[in-house]
Amino acid sequence: MIKLELIVQVHQLKKQGFKVAAIARKCNLSRTTVYEYLEKDFEEAYRWVDELRIRKKKLDPYKDQILAWLREHPDLSASQISDWLEERCSFTNVGDSTVRSYVRELREKYHIPKTLTFRSYEALEELPKGQQMQVDFGEMKIKTFEGKWKKLYAIAFVLSHSRYKYSEWQERPFTTRDVIRCHESAFEYYGGMSDEIVYDQDKLMTVSENGGDIVYTEEFQAYKQQRGFSVYLCRAADPESKGKIENVVKFIKRNFAKNRVFHQIETWNEQCLAWLKRKGNYQVHNTIKKRPVEVFALEKPHLREVSSLLSFESNHGSSITRTVHKDNIIKYKSNRYSVPLGTYRPHGDNTVYIRAGEDELIIEKTPGGVPIATHPISRGKGQLIKNSDHTRDKSKGIKEYMNIVKGSFDNEEKIEVFLKEIHKRYPRYIRDQLQIVQRTVRDYAPFVQQALDTCINQRLWSANDLHDIAIHLVKLNKIKNPATSSDDPVIEVPSTLIQEKASIREMDGYLKILGGV
Template sequence: MEKWLMFMEIYQMKKQGFKIRRIARKLGVSRTTVYKYLEKSPEEMAEWMASTRKRKRKLDHYELLIHTWLSENPDLSGAQVHDWLKERFADLSVGESTVRSYVKELREKYNIPKVMTPRSYEAIPELPMGKQIQVDFGQSKQKTTQGRTQKVYVICFVLSHSRYKYAEWLDRPFTTKDVIRAHEHAFEYFGGVPEEMVYDQDALIVVSENGGDIILTEEFQTYYRERKFQLYVCRKADPESKGKVENSVKFIKQNFAKNRVFRNIEQWNEQCWEWLERTGNGKVNNTIKKKPAEVFSVEKKHLKPITKKIIHSPINSSIARVVRKDNTILYESNRYSVPLGTYDKHNSVYVNATDDQKLRIHESMGGPIIAEHQLCEGKGELIQDRQHKRDRTKGIPAYMKTVSEAFQNQDKAMSYLMEIQTQYPRYMRDQLKIISDSVKDVPSNIRAEALNECVKSRFYSASEFKDVLTHLIRQQQSTKSTEMAIQQMSAGQSNYDNMKPEVRDLDPYLEVLEGAVK
């Protein structure tokens, strides 16, 4: 019957001109479901409903077993039933949502209500004026003017006695620095500081809680000591202990943020503060039956005055990040570039997100800025500064000029190098290095001769130039060796004037000749 009612509501809303997206949002279903229902006429829907009532379902075979489990364990959940079925019947393929629906029907069919163990509460007397502020965080997804979805984050402060509220939004997750700044804004809004602040165990404020020993984050610990208020941290999984702010966050999300179009964070905060004056603090509270703004006018006098403003500069909000091999750092699931060579010089750098959505990267804590990027809202993106890219063309002309200066005819050498660049544009730096290394300690005349020979023979390659140069060097060395030998012989000619040739005995030759005659 519920499906038939759903069909009728969808059918009527579509007839009234509602769009599919709006129908799905109002009824809390997906657009696919809306399309599925709209494809059927009332007659087809009735036939389909009748077929589903007659159709045998997969879990009907296990009805008796599930009924037994529910009878013996009234507090059994649908998720547990699904797990028990998988444990006993490995071949059973059924979704958890199907099991939950089936369990719900069996409970109605056999009148087996689920036994709940509710938590016992007791009324707590209202706290004195100026005693306590409760703090909590929330988030919401809003439609933008471009039709996209923007996730926004809120921190809410509530005076426990008057229920007077203050809220501040960001279009990115809060940092500890943001939390501290929001505290200062809230105290300015309230006109004073309470005796006690109540927090959840949020990682921006609390590092750990062990049997009452609270360890705060370093930044918040510094701020807490300067402001000198009492601090109360709720136990884990105990949101009821700060129920006033929990309700306030829900009120802000449901009454202010719901269905509101997001344009920019500045306008969003201004609209929220106007809403606080008009509705959040101007509407009668259901518990105290008074307007928070009226009660606050009296409670404000009981807050401790703000004697000085906290200077945020001593609080360091920089976060260390490891420099990756590709000279990038990872921040909130995105990669941001740093100058080439940073990886070789520094193992880590420090990043700081500014109020104007900039990410500044420092080479050391409080050191000079080596890179600055616009924060990216997406995930898995590479944000790269053009100056951080290797300009592979930059330096080649200067390199060519340097190499050409090693030759007597620099213009001819430059023309030759330009021809090589035409042949090997991708490897020009390597070509230049080979030529530069090969001409070291080589006489200028041999360099010139090698260049002339390569141009004449059209050898436009560094390896061919090197081969020609090597051949000429060997040829010169061979010529020098010959000249040295001739010079030595010429210099020692007078020593051979008195020398006489050796005279051998003729007997061995006569013996050979006699044998030939015989």
């Protein structure tokens, strides 16, 4: 009967003056199907639907087999069943849509709902005021006043603490320059910027994760350095790590843009700002149960000031330095605050930068960089404020992986020092870093120990540096020994890797590192 109701709906929409394309969109049908339904009157449609209900179907001979598969594996898709029919029953005389319809009917008739696998999520504590902003993009087809359809592109911003939103639209896809311009507009709208901004792996901002040594596009790298904010890049295929902005993009598209008529982009953006004031930032947020505009009033003083002229120096004027003591603490106003184990280095630079708000102390290795520790400010004296994360081992499973990598080197003491350093610097990317080390050992075994010695001597603590130096050593060896004797081992190096260039250092840099070789 659902099909009959659909046919009736198609006829009603046609009588109301809707075109076939519009009917197809509203009813989620193809235009061919709409034309087919329009050719049937009610009596013909009733007879046709009744015949469909009682007539034999192509898949009826395999009904018991399909039911058995569904009962054993409730999560089977229609596409898999189609493949199994071809593989196990040698039955190919059926279309995918027919299999989908048949499987759907069997599930409804025999009450076999499709089981879905869900990722487990954990509720997180709300972030401090002014700490984080999330950014994402969206696009949507909008109906114009001329009755045509036009694709518009949007960028959205949200402050993670207050959920205060900002959005801007344009008629063409975004470029990196557009993204930077919109950032400036957002900072002006907010009256400041957060310490950290969360992005997806968008090609407008990033080229590659590169095992933790993130490579940004040239324009965005320059802008990031000038403004001085830190970047949190979501891992690939993990949009949930920026769920706040994902929900904002959906909210803007469904609540503001849907069914709205487009005239011109300036008017559209004015309407969007008015909607944000009227609805987007005024409506009570479902999670925090408060109006974002009211929470933002409390968060705004915690945002970092943004100068009218881009100035790198102005971003660091309020930074205060402290020295990390050998027990991995810093001192601030007669109290001690912990930093992660290993921050103190016996012969290294133990200077850190602190920023103090009303209730929070943020400790950074570089001004405006990623915080290495965040503590509530103690009002007493002589107290030790310690984060349990600074003592707890979170690297379960990593130790075994590191032991495997160590076994590939002759000098275990040196590789252990190197691995500890990259683990300290790239805790979030340690598996990627270990994979790069393993690949370097596999491809450049004769030179990997020399590359490791160079990294340690020059204090280059990154698997990418190890990899690049090994490639450089291969090239130097080929220059020095152009005619390889038959007794010498032949090093098989992938052609793509021989042509690879270090993303940052030029040849002169490596010659200097290697002592003028």
